[in-house]
Amino acid sequence: xxxxxxxxxxxxxxxxxxxxxxxxxxxxxxxxxxxxxxxxxxxxxxxxxxxxxxxxxxxxxxxxxxxxxxxxxxxxxxxxxxxxxxxxxxxxxxxxxxxxxxxxxxxxxxxxxxxxxxxxxxxxxxxxxxxxxxxxxxxxxxxxxxxxxxxxxxxxxxxxxxxxxxxxxxxxxxxxxxxxxxxxxxxxxxxxxxxxxxxxxxxxxxxxxxxxxxxxxxxxxxxxxxxxxxxxxxxxxxxxxxxxxxxxxxxxxxxxxxxxxxxxxxxxxxxxxxxxxxxxxxxxxxxxxxxxxxxxxxxxxxxxxxxxxxxxxxxxxxxxxxxxxxxxxxxxxxxxxxxxxxxxxxxxxxxxxxxxxxxxxxxxxxxxxxxxxxxxxxxxxxxxxxxxxx
Amino acid sequence: xxxxxxxxxxxxxxxxxxxxxxxxxxxxxxxxxxxxxxxxxxxxxxxxxxxxxxxxxxxxxxxxxxxxxxxxxxxxxxxxxxxxxxxxxxxxxxxxxxxxxxxxxxxxxxxxxxxxxxxxxxxxxxxxxxxxxxxxxxxxxxxxxxxxxxxxxxxxxxxxxxxxxxxxxxxxxxxxxxxxxxxxxxxxxxxxxxxxxxxxxxxxxxxxxxxxxxxxxxxxxxxxxxxxxxxxxxxxxxxxxxxxxxxxxxxxxxxxxxxxxxxxxxxxxxxxxxxxxxxxxxxxxxxxxxxxxxxxxxxxxxxxxxxxxxxxxxxxxxxxxxxxxxxxxxxxxxxxxxxxxxxxxxxxxxxxxxxxxxxxxxxxxxxxxxxxxxxxxxxxxxxxxxxxxxxxxxxxxxxxxxxxxxxxxxxxxxxxxxxxxxxxxxxxxxxxxxxxxxxxxxxxxxxxxxxxxxxxxxxxxxxxxxxxxxxxxxxxxxxxxxxxxxxxxxxxxxxxxxxxxxxxxxxxxxxxxxxxxxxxxxxx
Numbered sequence: 035x036x037x038x039x040x041x042x043x044x045x046x047x048x049x050x051x052x053x054x055x056x057x058x059x060x061x062x063x064x065x066x067x068x069x070x071x072x073x074x075x076x077x078x079x080x081x082x083x084x085x086x087x088x089x090x091x092x093x094x095x096x097x098x099x100x101x102x103x104x105x106x107x108x109x110x111x112x113x114x115x116x117x118x119x120x121x122x123x124x125x126x127x128x129x130x131x132x133x134x135x136x137x138x139x140x141x142x143x144x145x146x147x148x149x150x151x152x153x154x155x156x157x158x159x160x161x162x163x164x165x166x167x168x169x170x171x172x173x174x175x176x177x178x179x180x181x182x183x184x185x186x187x188x189x190x191x192x193x194x195x196x197x198x199x200x201x202x203x204x205x206x207x208x209x210x211x212x213x214x215x216x217x218x219x220x221x222x223x224x225x226x227x228x229x230x231x232x233x234x235x236x237x238x239x240x241x242x243x244x245x246x247x248x249x250x251x252x253x254x255x256x257x258x259x260x261x262x263x264x265x266x267x268x269x270x271x272x273x274x275x276x277x278x279x280x281x282x283x284x285x286x287x288x289x290x291x292x293x294x295x296x297x298x299x300x301x302x303x304x305x306x307x308x309x310x311x312x313x314x315x316x317x318x319x320x321x322x323x324x325x326x327x328x329x330x331x332x333x334x335x336x337x338x339x340x341x342x343x344x345x346x347x348x349x350x351x352x353x354x355x356x357x358x359x360x361x362x363x364x365x366x367x368x369x370x371x372x373x374x375x376x377x378x379x380x381x382x383x384x385x386x387x388x389x390x391x392x393x394x395x396x397x398x399x400x401x402x403x404x405x406x407x408x409x410x411x412x413x414x415x416x417x418x419x420x421x422x423x424x
Numbered sequence: 425x426x427x428x429x430x431x432x433x434x435x436x437x438x439x440x441x442x443x444x445x446x447x448x449x450x451x452x453x454x455x456x457x458x459x460x461x462x463x464x465x466x467x468x469x470x471x472x473x474x475x476x477x478x479x480x481x482x483x484x485x486x487x488x489x490x491x492x493x494x495x496x497x498x499x500x501x502x503x504x505x506x507x508x509x510x511x512x513x514x515x516x517x518x519x520x521x522x523x524x525x526x527x528x529x530x531x532x533x534x535x536x537x538x539x540x541x542x543x544x545x546x547x548x549x550x551x552x553x554x555x556x557x558x559x560x561x562x563x564x565x566x567x568x569x570x571x572x573x574x575x576x577x578x579x580x581x582x583x584x585x586x587x588x589x590x591x592x593x594x595x596x597x598x599x600x601x602x603x604x605x606x607x608x609x610x611x612x613x614x615x616x617x618x619x620x621x622x623x624x625x626x627x628x629x630x631x632x633x634x635x636x637x638x639x640x641x642x643x644x645x646x647x648x649x650x651x652x653x654x655x656x657x658x659x660x661x662x663x664x665x666x667x668x669x670x671x672x673x674x675x676x677x678x679x680x681x682x683x684x685x686x687x688x689x690x691x692x693x694x695x696x697x698x699x700x701x702x703x704x705x706x707x708x709x710x711x712x713x714x715x716x717x718x719x720x721x722x723x724x725x726x727x728x729x730x731x732x733x734x735x736x737x738x739x740x741x742x743x744x745x746x747x748x749x750x751x752x753x754x755x756x757x758x759x760x761x762x763x764x765x766x767x768x769x770x771x772x773x774x775x776x777x778x779x780x781x782x783x784x785x786x787x788x789x790x791x792x793x794x795x796x797x798x799x800x801x802x803x804x805x806x807x808x809x810x811x812x813x814x815x816x817x818x819x820x821x822x823x824x825x826x827x828x829x830x831x832x833x834x835x836x837x838x839x840x841x842x843x844x845x846x847x848x849x850x851x852x853x854x855x856x857x858x859x860x861x862x863x864x865x866x867x868x869x870x871x872x873x874x875x876x877x878x879x880x881x882x883x884x885x886x887x888x889x890x891x892x893x894x895x896x897x898x899x900x901x902x903x904x905x906x907x908x909x910x911x912x913x914x915x916x917x918x919x920x921x922x923x924x925x926x927x928x929x930x931x932x933x934x935x936x937x938x939x940x941x942x943x944x945x946x947x948x
Contacts, residue, residue, distance in 0.1 A: 091544060094536035097495065102528030104502055109525035112517025112593075119503060120510025120897035127907050130503055131914070137496035138918055141488060147928035149921035187592040190511065190894070191771035193764065193803070196427050200898040201592075202510050209903060378518045379588070379595040389526050396533045403537045403557070406549045421481070422488070422543040 036387040044383040045373045046355065048110035051390055053350030055103040056174070057343040060226060062096040063170075064237050064335075065089050067230030069136075069163030072156065075238065075250050080414050083144075083423070086159075088241055088412055089234075090140040090424040095400070097133065109386055113185065113376035114361055117202040121183045122173070122210025129169050136162035140424045164227065171226030173210075175219035177353040178273050178295065180364035182206040185371070205365045218276075221269040228262035229342065232320060236334035239323055243411040252327060259320045274299065279362035281372050288359050288367045298356045305355070309348035315341025428893050431901040436508045437892060439908045441878070443500045445871060446915045450494035450922075452870050455569060455616050456623020456654075457487045458562035462555075463650050469555050479643055481546075482934035483627065484558075486926060488543060493922045497915060508904065510897035512885055519585050519596045520575055527571035534564030569619075570612050577608035580877070581676040582886050587796055589773050589789060594889075607672045614665035617658045618870055621833055624655025625859075625866040628840055630930055632859035635850045643934055645844050652841040659834040666830070667729070673880075674730035674738065677887060679812070680880035682741045684819045685726060686714050690740035690748065696725035699824065702817050713741070714816045741816075745809055756801065756809040763802025766795035800889045811883060819880040822872040829869035836862055 036044065068089045076082035108115040119126050135158035142148045143155035182205040192199040206212045213219050235255045242248065278294020281287070291297070299306045319338025322330040354360035359370035377383065410416070417423055461483050468476035502524060506513050513520075541549060541557035549557070578584075584601030585594045596602065628651045631644035674681045681687075686702060687694060700719035707713075724734035731738075737751055747755030754762075769792035776785035804812060840859055843849040849856070881887065885895040 091540055094495075094539065097499070098528065098532045098536045101499060101502060101532055102525070104506075105521070105525035105528040108502075108506065108513065108517060109521030112521050113514055115506040115517060115521070116510040116513035119506025120508070120513070120899070123507055123897070123899055123903060126503060126507055127910075130500055131910065133499055134496045134914060134918075137499070138492045138921070141492035142921055142925060145489070145925045145928070146932070147924040149924045150917065187514070188771060188774050190515065190592055191767050191774075192427075193767060193805070194427070198427055198429060198896070198898065199803070199894050200511055200896070201514055203898050209899070378521065379591075381599075382518050382522055382596045385596070385599045386522055386525060389522075389529060392529055396529060400533065400537050403541050406553065407541055407544045409548065419547060420544065421546050422485075 036384045039384070039387070041380045041383075042374065044380060044387060045377045047387060047390075048106075048377065048383055049354045049360075049373045050347075050351070051393075052103070052107050052110060053347050053354070054343075055099060055106055056350055057346035059096065059099045059103050059170075060167075060229070060346045061233065061339050061342045062092070062099055063167050063226070063230040064233035064339075065093045065096045066163040066166045066234075067227075067232070068234035068237065069159040070231060071234055071238075071254065072159065074254060075235075075247055077246075077250075081244070081247055083417060084242060084244065084247075084412060084414065085238070086140065086143065087417055087420075087424050088238070091407070093136065093140060097137065100133065110378055110383060111371070111373065111376045112378060113202075114371055117183055117185055117371060117376075118173075118181075118361060120202055121204030121206070122176075122181060122213065123204075124208060125169055125173055125210030125213055128211075129166060129173070132162040132165040132169075136166075144424060163230075167226040167230040168223045169214065170223075172214050172219045172223035174226075174349075175216075175222035175269070176213050177350075177360050177362075178276070178278070179216060179218050180279065180362035180370075181210075181213065182365035183363050183369060184366045185363075185369040218269070218272055221265045221272065225262055225265035225269055228258050228265060229316075231258040232262055233335065233338055233342065236319060236323065236338050239331040240333075240335045241408070241412055243413045248331075252323070252331075255320065256324060263317075279359040279367070279370055281357040281359055281370075283357050286372075286375070288362070288370045288372075290367075294358065295352050298352045298358060301356055302351070305348050305351045308344050309352075312341045312344030312346075312348060316345060317341075429901065430893075432899060432904065433892050433896050435901050435904040435908060436896050436899075439508060439904055439911065440501075440504055442908060442911060442915070443497060443504060444874065444878070446911075446919070447494065447497040447501055448871060448874055449867065449919065450490050450497060451569070452619035452622040453490050453626055454487070454494050454565050455619030456621070456658075457483060457490070457626070458558075458565045459620065460623055460627055460651055460654060461487055462558045462562045463654065464647075465555050465558050467650075469551050475642060475646070478934050478936075479646055482643070483647070484542065485929060486630075488539075489922060489926050489929065491539070493918055496918060500911065508897050508899070509885065509895050512890060512895040514593055515890055515895070516579075516582075516585075516594050516886055518593055519578060519582075519602060522596065522599070523571040523575040523578075523602075527568050531564050531568035531571060535561055535568065538564065566616055569616050573612045573615055574603055574605075574608045576877075577605060577611040578602055579884075579886050580611075580881060581605060581607040581672070582889060587793075587799075589770055589792060590777075592770070592774075594886075606668075607676065610665055610668040610672055614662065614669050615873075617661040617665060618873060620658035621655055621662055621830075622866040622870050624651040624658065624837065625833055625862050627651035628655065628837070629860045629863040632840075632856040633930070634933070636853065636856050636860070638850075640933055641850065645847075645849065648840055648844045648849065652837045652844065655833065656837040656841060659830065659837060662830055663834075666827070670729050671732070677881055678739050679741070679744050680814065680819065680876075681730065682739060682744060683814045683816045684823045684876060684880055685738075686716070686816050686820045687726070687738060687740040688713055688742050690738055690743040690751070692727065692735055692737045693724045694726035694730075694736075694738040695721040695723045696729060698722055700820070702820060712810060712813050712816055714820075741813060745813065754798075756804070756812055759798045759801040760805040760807075760809065762795040763798040763800060764805040765802070766792050766799045767802040769795070797888060800884065800886070800891050800894070803891055803894050814880050814882040819876050822875040822879070826869045826872040826876065829865050833862065833866065833869075 072082055072085050076085045139155040139158045185202050187201050189201045190199050235251050238251050274296040277290045277292045280291035280294050315337045319334045323334040354373050359372045361371035363369040464480040538557040538560040542561055545554050583605045584598040586597045588595045627647050631647040634640040634644040698720045701717040702714040703717040705713040705715050727736040728734045743753050745756050747753050769788045773785050773788035883891040
């Protein structure tokens, strides 16, 4: 069936899949957001234990989604993998480091003989909670603002001269960390960070049975929602009003087009609807629990969660579709990556497309498994009956 | 090529080796213990005997401690292909990326979803659903091993692809050839079964400790029986697949094979050195020639092992480097010249295409394709060719220690199984001590297997096509040094934490099966 698809259709299909994985990853980073709120919401040991166990049953999904996002990006757009990971080395290394220290922290935090002490593991969770959303958001912002690199596939034949035969060369001064010095990039990083905290609070509302904690959660929701909205709107308006990296569909030449992303939004009405709907759902998810806490507080995570996925998906599509370079180079415009010049071969995309048919099954069994173990709200009583506690 | 920054290449290699070896400290136990736990839980569900539940839960706790750190070390490996081997990521990403993505979609989600049910579902889901979850975790863990080993095997024996000169990379033309390559199948089976053996040694060793401390007799004996049966069966399988690995290696990676055997001059009826001590030959240091200080040989065995024919010719290091006309072997010098032709023809092809000179492009392409199988050697034109010979002592000794330990484990499983069935195990202190001290040996054997596979194939990232010097990312060596030490420190700290937590947990023992004890400790 996928054999009938044209190469360009497959490239679009895979950009949607990668974008969807990225969007789900941003939603699942509520785990990271939650990790930054453990001491804000949990005032006693018991309360913190509740929070950590609540997040501890979900962290692996965020982690696995990140790993799958990376694998899928590698398989479908290997030139991005090669250029961005090898070039923006430090920003990716710091992100990865933040995930290494997260992976053990839940399991080891409260175990006897854990060597580094409980507080260290809690600090690890805090570092991961701040750095992962902040830096992933910043890195995604470079899809719109560009980085400094050059790509020349023929460098592989460079046998003489003083340079090694390396195709992607980063010219940014700090191997990726320079991205975090741009205010434009940082606004998205900060928006994602506050969004992850907002989503965490909504998740807590959905899962915790504890009156005093709920009061704190409710208070924090407003405190975090305001900076989120401010940073997010700043990024969106800034991006829509900036020049974007357009591609001439005939010559494949990359050029700067004023209001490119605004044009993309207008020229792709489906994406525009998705974006508006997404933003609206996130806002409704936040506002409803504030206005009718009793009835609506458990549902906020669903509205805001689905809204997040739609919004991030729309942002990725704005960056990659409609003759746009999704990973632009400000050093050498013509080195910019597009979904056409950076993708895998038609054969590989076709083979991988069959594998992608498994995704609905994966989502279905995750749903069944979650339902079976998350069937009631959590409190200390429930944890005392539990045999595996973090 | 004179423009190589070896400090960058070597630090990048060191970083990859570090992360791979740390990761591999945790993976084999996950692969094997997941099945052992599933067997135990099956016995519980079948018999309804609460003792089996207690046994299952204890080993599941150990599994969880080990699993977390395996995940932590694993994420780096996936991304290091991009961060440190960026040329590689483009040059073969079209083939190599697919297994990584499939691993995520098919295996990792299976594993992480049902691990949650396995740990948190005891009081929430039915016995059968819980058992199914435990089996799915084992299945998912081993499925992820399949995909990453397919990817690794492909680097050792690249099949199912064709170089596309327009995109300057290798592209997949046959997915099934990649998946079902004999090297891939063999590597997968050998690696997972070695993980089963390691986990079995671990369970037998820990159980032996309880018997030595005169604790938990029933628990320990039952654990030993399950693990020893599993270990004995799978260690036979390790031997079988190991034999297959050697044959694949002789066929596809003759230099690795010659180095592993320290076969300097090739011969027919080649003998296998069962035990040997090497001595560096000072006169021919260039070719890394090693003499034997001492050795015990098995006549004809090497020829038989490599080609199932005692009379077969096995090429030595010298034949491969200097060429051997009788056996149709090109020298590395000739191969590097042909490789250089391939590389330069590719550049010419691109230039001609740009100038729209089709006849020139066509001629360049023909030259390129004729010489492509030597492509990687082209980067060594004008360099010292002994750079293409891997370390002989490391591969030679690693292989022998690994094989020797493999047979030791087999014997151990047999002895403890017989003694346990006769109910005499508790009295045989020296057997119990041997079992206990075999735990570190199992880790050593397992790591050495990878040392043979990976050090033995140096300098090839993709056999004959891409060497490390052309695969690396453009970074400051200092950056890689810093990240190397960052990873070293954090992994070491986490390893210490893991070992301390595990030994505490083992000393604490399986305990009573009342939930309050565990949650009470968790609240400390």
